[in-house]
Amino acid sequence: MDRSRRALLKFGGALAGTALTVLGGLAVRTGKTRSPPRLRPPGAGSEDRLLARCVRCSQCIQACPTTVLKSAANDGPLGLGVPLFVPRDQPCDLCAGKSAMMCIEACPTDALQPLASRRDVRIGIAVVNTDTCLPYVGVSCRACWHACPFPREAIVIDGQGHPVIDRDACVGCGLCEYACLTPDPSIRVVPLSER
Amino acid sequence: MVATGRRRLLPFKFWTWAHRAVAAGFFLVLLVSAYRNTAWLPGTPTATRLLGWGPFVDPLAVLEVSVASRTVSTSLVLGAAIPILLAIGLGRVFCGWLCPLGLLLEINEMLRRTVLRRVSRDRTTGAAWAIPSSTKLWVLLIVLGISTIGAIPLFTALSPINLVVLGAFSVTENAAQSLGMRVPSHMGAFAQPALAAIAGAILGTIVVVEWAVPRVFCRAICPAGALFGLLGRFSLLRVRVAPGGRRISCRHCTTNCPMGIDVMTDHVLVGHQAVDDPDCTRCGVCTDVCRGGLLKLGFRNSPDEPEPLQSALQKPPA
Incomplete structure (x- = not known):
């Protein structure tokens, strides 16, 4: 019982971590484009x-x-x-x-x-x-x-x-x-x- | 801080004040060189130079930039070479001796203990350390994942370590200008409230949370510290535990460790040769407060390295 519960917790944790990573990554991807276009220093590229x-x-x-x-x-x-x-x-x-x-x-x-x-x-x-x-x-x-x-x-x-x-x-x-x-x-x- | 009237080898808590002084000096020279002479120590702890030497870039920043930009360039990796070598040789020495956030949070902890001592005798509440230090390895993984997907160096962009310095730049610049001093304007006057809001929110949260969960950021959250800890797993510089000596279990090492390492139980009593903990910043506080004179900073495999302890106190391996 205890072992299976621990395994379940681990699985849940891994799932939550993966979800956090993917959702966080996508949020960052869209969030960073929110700022108005800026003039950057020479050599900055895109x-x-x-x-x-x-x-x-x-x-x-x-x-x-x-x-x-x-x-x-x-x-x-x-x-x-x-x-x-x-x-x-x-x-x-x-x-x-x-x-x-x-x-x-x-x-x-x-x-x-x-x-x-x-x-x-x-x-x-x-x-x-x-x-x-x-x-x-x-x-x-x-x-x-x-x-x-x-x-x-x-x-x-x-x-x-x-x-x-x-x-x-x-x-x-x-x-x-x-x-x-x-x-x-x-x-x-x-x-x-x-x- | 805690014990009084005991014999010390040094007239005052040498390492305790030395590591704080070095961190404070690093922070002040960063500020001064930003506005007086950028050849001294330009930039922030994330990436700096020293008197034209460098660059020295945070290994985590290099890792994040590499995954975010999907490129690995030699110049980028070379920038992290010295910090990586330092971490391999000296462990999390950056965290104890240079990090301005570490210094800020150490002061915050001193303040917390001073206030709480008036309320209760309990200085390190057991539940307070409940978040395991391995949490930061997961934070490191997640941060690298988000950096990859989001194509931005996430921790580097939001780094509270960097924010301490950017915030200090802003405060210094405003103060100098209001005093009528001629200083270069780097922060852009239009942006001050926005910077204060972001830096205040992130730093304020950490400071407030650490009143409930002492030193949780450096110990269990900081992914940069996690990386330094991984690199310094077999570092040369360590706090040694002298064989023999008086093991009086005063536990001052444990109650005073800024990183919350249970030096007494996890290292001294089990007979470790040294405090081999990935979170040890080599700040030397435990060597200052050790009443038995057991703990000393020293290098691995040096001629004066003591033999591993075989004493009656040694517990059988778990």
Whole structure:
């Protein structure tokens, strides 16, 4: 009696553990996508890749020479401590003048993957709002073009003076969004997952 | 803490205060280097460097990242090499000597005992230790399972060890800024209440629960500690039990062990050569409070290693 009861308990425990694992895993899988799309540091790749590899150690955040990177806290428990940045507050200057991008150098788990060149950075894509962008409404302006680290490649000024984004060349650093003159930026970087 | 007026080899509880001081120092240097010079000790206990050396990554974090990302990279595994070697050689030494959560919970336990001593003489209530320490092995398995299915390093993401440090970063940053000091902003001012809510909920629960079930987290729940315990199964550094000596069964080792190991019954009285317990953090508290002078920290197979005890007190193997 006692032996069979113990066996039953063990079986029940194993079943409960398996159920907890599977249900917990599925809950985590759906739960982690709840957070709004964020702009992540260079080399992060897709959001899924970053969330799977980041150990939330803050080393990239601390290494950022311009303190652009922040520790996420509003993205729920699973996104806590994952690095992000908000270009309108502070854009990523891709560590201009530095020998390498410091966040990538600092990452201990390759969650931020080493890149051959700064042109390989893919944080997001700049999108122009043609309703408010000054050249589109008739005012001459090249603020984004001047701010862009790859002018004439990522941002091209077309025949009518409008800024046009080259989706293959834009790295998503957000310098244009930071520089935009309209109070509500008329050029915004959207994360790659939103493209 | 408990005994007074006894003879000690050292003028004060050396190991007791040494392991607390080292853990406090580790925590403080993490904070200072985050805001003064990140070359010293950047990051958190999950992953750090020391003066440009490293990285040193928590072995559980490496395991979780490997299953979550479905890749095993050499650089990732190399990051855990030193912590793994330390655990193999020194057991759960991280838990006693470095872990900031361990320190916090040890202080919490001191507080609990001070308060409860006024209420009752019972310091370690028997039922309180009812959750077996092997529970954390199941937690480890489940956490790795959820990490695999959910494609996220689950314990690493929610780690209360990490949260102690992230929370402290946030408090330090706010305090420094309100004092008018120029410190880099890492936490992002917009995010403070959310961080406080998550960290407060997880850490608060552990602290409150440990008033009912003392030291349950480190002893029976923490999957990182479970992994260190598995790695350190045959570690070199151990608390030795000297043969001979006076076995007066004062049980101070047992009542004072921060990990709730019954040193007296499970190791000393059965004639073990050392306190070979996977949960032993080598903190040395038992060596400080031992009234018979039996317990000493020492290395396995060193020339001064005593022979296994063969005494009348030795119980026949169960």
